[in-house]
Amino acid sequence: MLFIILFILVQDCQCKLLFDCIPIGNRFSDGFNSQTNTSSLQCSFTHSNKTYLFTKDFNDDSENDWSVGHTMVDGQIIFSSNNHQLFITSNLTLTNQSQLYLHRPFEISYLLKMMSQSQIHVFKSLQIQKNISIKDQLETNYPLIISWNAIGIELFKSLQINSNTECFDLLSMQSPYILNTANSINTIKTNDFPYPLSTGHLHLLSGQRLVRYCPFSVPFTNEVKCILTTPYYQKSYSGSGNYAFAYPHCPCNDEHTSCILEFLSSEVYLQSNDLSHTLLHINHNTTLYQLDTAKSIHVEDLCLLHLISMRPFSQNLIKTSFGFITNSGESDGMFFFNPLKNTLILTGTNELHLNKYKNKVPLTIIGHGLINLKDIQDSSVYSFKIDNEKEKFKVHINQKGNNQILIFDQQSYLDESPYCAVVIIKSKNTISCQSCKEGFSLTQSNLCIKDIHCNHYSSNGHCLSCKDGYQLSVDGTCQSNYYRIEKIPLCKGDTCD
Numbered sequence: 001m002l003f004i005i006l007f008i009l010v011q012d013c014q015c016k017l018l019f020d021c022i023p024i025g026n027r028f029s030d031g032f033n034s035q036t037n038t039s040s041l042q043c044s045f046t047h048s049n050k051t052y053l054f055t056k057d058f059n060d061d062s063e064n065d066w067s068v069g070h071t072m073v074d075g076q077i078i079f080s081s082n083n084h085q086l087f088i089t090s091n092l093t094l095t096n097q098s099q100l101y102l103h104r105p106f107e108i109s110y111l112l113k114m115m116s117q118s119q120i121h122v123f124k125s126l127q128i129q130k131n132i133s134i135k136d137q138l139e140t141n142y143p144l145i146i147s148w149n150a151i152g153i154e155l156f157k158s159l160q161i162n163s164n165t166e167c168f169d170l171l172s173m174q175s176p177y178i179l180n181t182a183n184s185i186n187t188i189k190t191n192d193f194p195y196p197l198s199t200g201h202l203h204l205l206s207g208q209r210l211v212r213y214c215p216f217s218v219p220f221t222n223e224v225k226c227i228l229t230t231p232y233y234q235k236s237y238s239g240s241g242n243y244a245f246a247y248p249h250c251p252c253n254d255e256h257t258s259c260i261l262e263f264l265s266s267e268v269y270l271q272s273n274d275l276s277h278t279l280l281h282i283n284h285n286t287t288l289y290q291l292d293t294a295k296s297i298h299v300e301d302l303c304l305l306h307l308i309s310m311r312p313f314s315q316n317l318i319k320t321s322f323g324f325i326t327n328s329g330e331s332d333g334m335f336f337f338n339p340l341k342n343t344l345i346l347t348g349t350n351e352l353h354l355n356k357y358k359n360k361v362p363l364t365i366i367g368h369g370l371i372n373l374k375d376i377q378d379s380s381v382y383s384f385k386i387d388n389e390k391e392k393f394k395v396h397i398n399q400k401g402n403n404q405i406l407i408f409d410q411q412s413y414l415d416e417s418p419y420c421a422v423v424i425i426k427s428k429n430t431i432s433c434q435s436c437k438e439g440f441s442l443t444q445s446n447l448c449i450k451d452i453h454c455n456h457y458s459s460n461g462h463c464l465s466c467k468d469g470y471q472l473s474v475d476g477t478c479q480s481n482y483y484r485i486e487k488i489p490l491c492k493g494d495t496c497d
């Protein structure tokens with residue numbers, strides 16, 4: 001009971017935090033209201049211990065440096081000053097979802113407290129001297145402090161972070177250089193990373209543009225996810241124009257980073273940039289132009305990936321839920337797996353590893369180009385269909401298994417047995433043709449031969465009737481009537497040929 005009352009009291013007093021000074025308008029010269037009977041004049045002393053609450057954009061037209069006690073920011077606020085005078089606050093608190101855009105030099109001398117989903121965007125400079133306390137927003141890939149073009153950010157060596165449960169991203173910046181601008185030996189420089197704090201480590205990732213904190217109790221993760229928001233990939237933010245990525249530490253193609261790249265656009269121009277440390281995650285229908293070799297490409301089910309104008313000699317590993325594909329960038333490629341219909345759309349020059357496709361249901365592969373089949377499961381059924389009448393679909397089996405059935409339409413074919421419509425692989429190295437394509441007849445020895453004298457075929461390639469002058473023989477081919485007649489009476493001794 002006592003605990004409950006105490007709890008309510010504590011809660012109550014946090015909610016009813018009273019502020020000495022609350023700006024009336026959007027400028028310093030508009031004056032201040034107060035919740036504590038502090039006069040507007042007292043609030044206008046630029047050196048005081050007063051507490052300030054900002055809930056709207058604020059421009060400081062006092063033309064002085066300003067130092068205050070506690071500052072709370074509640075909302076989305078642009079905080080600026082006429083002549084870039086310094087603002088020093090002992091404590092800064094950002095309430096849930098608050099966004100602070102700092103267009104003036106800013107210094108936090110004691111405690112920075114950030115509540116759930118709040119962020120600070122730095123456009124001039126920021127100094128953090130002591131403690132950082134974060135509430136309910138511990139996740140990676142959601143940086144707390146973002147700098148697209150700040151002049152300097154100073155993290156003091158006295159920094160303390162009170163978080164023991166998760167890794168999180170403290171600072172995303174346009175260049176590692178901005179950590180090195182201060183002359184002070186008291187600030188953490190890029191060479192100091194990984195930097196030990198009393199509770200964990202600060203790490204530099206993503207081309208030294210991301211500062212990540214991981215407490216000792218949690219394994220360090222170097223996974224960074226970047227999202228390209230425009231159709232054009234850029235190696236970094238040039239300092240003008242549109243931001244290609246959601247955060248300045250992106251893209252993350254860096255050997256020390258496990259980089260994941262996602263796209264918002266459905267058409268993306270990669271312009272042959274180096275993506276050798278980047279995993280591309282395809283989670284919607286996407287066309288990629290000018291792709292060089294990426295670390296790998298993960299295509300989700302029901303998402304169509306189209307690769308156009310790949311860099312010559314590029315080779316990409318495409319991971320899907322049924323296995324993986326190694327694509328050679330010789331011709332445009334297309335990839336789409338539909339687990340509901342058990343179909344795979346596949347074009348280009350590909351090596352197919354169907355190691356995860358254990359399904360007994362036939363897998364239908366629709367497309368064109370060249371397939372090298374590898375690692376196919378025993379007792380499985382695959383059918384091949386071309387997607388375009390003008391194209392061919394050539395299949396080669398690299399590793400044969402047991403009881404595998406391959407079914408081909410008229411223009412898709414197994415290179416070892418091009419006229420066969422149904423191939424059964426009974427055991428390793430024995431392939432047997434069960435029926436032939438149109439225009440071919442199946443012989444007794446399971447070969448398909450072209451039979452120009454056949455008139456009608458059964459659906460599985462057996463000749464049903466022969467043209468005039470020919471007759472269906474026991475091996476299923478059309479034999480000349482004349483030949484049969486001729487053979488008997490004319491064959492006399494050595495005149496036979």
Ligand SMILES: *[C@@H]1O[C@H](CO)[C@@H](O)[C@H](O)[C@H]1NC(C)=O
Binds near residue numbers: 035036037
């Ligand atoms: C402000 O002043 C009024 C009148 O003097 C007083 O009644 C009130 O309690 C004061 N409020 C605070 C928060 O000090």
Ligand SMILES: *[C@@H]1O[C@H](CO)[C@@H](O)[C@H](O)[C@H]1NC(C)=O
Binds near residue numbers: 047048049
């Ligand atoms: C600031 O607060 C401290 C104690 O909290 C006090 O000693 C000091 O005089 C205050 N300074 C100003 C400028 O109000």
Ligand SMILES: *[C@@H]1O[C@H](CO)[C@@H](O)[C@H](O)[C@H]1NC(C)=O
Binds near residue numbers: 068070110
């Ligand atoms: C800053 O925060 C600390 C810890 O909550 C507190 O002890 C201190 O009084 C605060 N300082 C000011 C000026 O509000």
Ligand SMILES: *[C@@H]1O[C@H](CO)[C@@H](O)[C@H](O)[C@H]1NC(C)=O
Binds near residue numbers: 115116136
């Ligand atoms: C802030 O967000 C957290 C988590 O989303 C929530 O638990 C808390 O109640 C919120 N606080 C306020 C003051 O809205």
Ligand SMILES: *[C@@H]1O[C@H](CO)[C@@H](O)[C@H](O)[C@H]1NC(C)=O
Binds near residue numbers: 111160198
């Ligand atoms: C500042 O950090 C130190 C060291 O982690 C800790 O002892 C202290 O309680 C922290 N202060 C605040 C206000 O969080």
Ligand SMILES: *[C@@H]1O[C@H](CO)[C@@H](O)[C@H](O)[C@H]1NC(C)=O
Binds near residue numbers: 302303336
């Ligand atoms: C993605 O492509 C597939 C295959 O062409 C198509 O069936 C599907 O409707 C497309 N999805 C969207 C969201 O466009």
